[in-house]
Amino acid sequence: MEQHPEPKPHQNTVSTYLKILVEKGYLSTEKEGRIFRYNVLVPFEEYRKFLLKELSHNFFHNSGKEILSFLIHEKLISQEDMKDLNLNIEIKPFKVKEEFEYANEVLNPKKDKKKDKDKKKKKKKDQEK
Structure with a gap:
């Protein structure tokens, strides 16, 4: 809480978020x-890769060209930086769909809970019959 910028969230709010993250692993x-x-259990590189792919998909139509154009336009990267990188990279298309277990659970937490509730309701009805 001490490191959080102003306005600080209520301590109960932070506790709730942390509790959910612990429950999800x-x-x-x-x-x-x-x-x-x-303690963090999710590898930083996996989370970073997931976020970049989500950003690309949701805001740039999965186009690296659009991302680079945006970065240059917003002066987040210069054309000189691009030249310095010596981008002699051959891009090969591939159709491997990478799953991000941690991120999918965080982004779709209610779906899992709803399924669990539906299963419990069905079980209860079956027991009543």
């Missing part, structure tokens, strides 16, 4: 006296 906890210490 993205964080682990260690109890230290009266407090919990949270």
